Amino acid sequence: MQKKFVYNTKTHRLHIVGYCPHASGGYNMIYFNTEDEALAYDGRAVGLCKLCQKKRETMEKTK
Numbered sequence: 001m002q003k004k005f006v007y008n009t010k011t012h013r014l015h016i017v018g019y020c021p022h023a024s025g026g027y028n029m030i031y032f033n034t035e036d037e038a039l040a041y042d043g044r045a046v047g048l049c050k051l052c053q054k055k056r057e058t059m060e061k062t063k
C-alpha cells in the first residue's frame with residue numbers, strides 16, 4: 001500500500017505526498033497511510049502543512 005502522508009518529527013509538520021516540495025523523504029521523516037495515524041502518533045503536536053492544506057482544498061474543489 002502506498003503511503004500518503006509524510007510527517008516531520010522535528011518540525012511537527014504533516015505533509016501529503018506529492019502536494020508540496022517538503023513531502024519528500026529524508027531525516028526525521030515518518031510515513032503514514034492516513035492523517036489519523038499521524039495524529040495517533042504525535043497527538044496535538046501534529047500540524048498539517050499550509051501548502052499541503054491549500055493544495056488539498058484545491059484538489060477537492062476540482063474533483
Ligand SMILES: [Zn+2]
Pocket residue numbers: 014015016019020021022023049050051052
Ligand atoms: Zn507540505
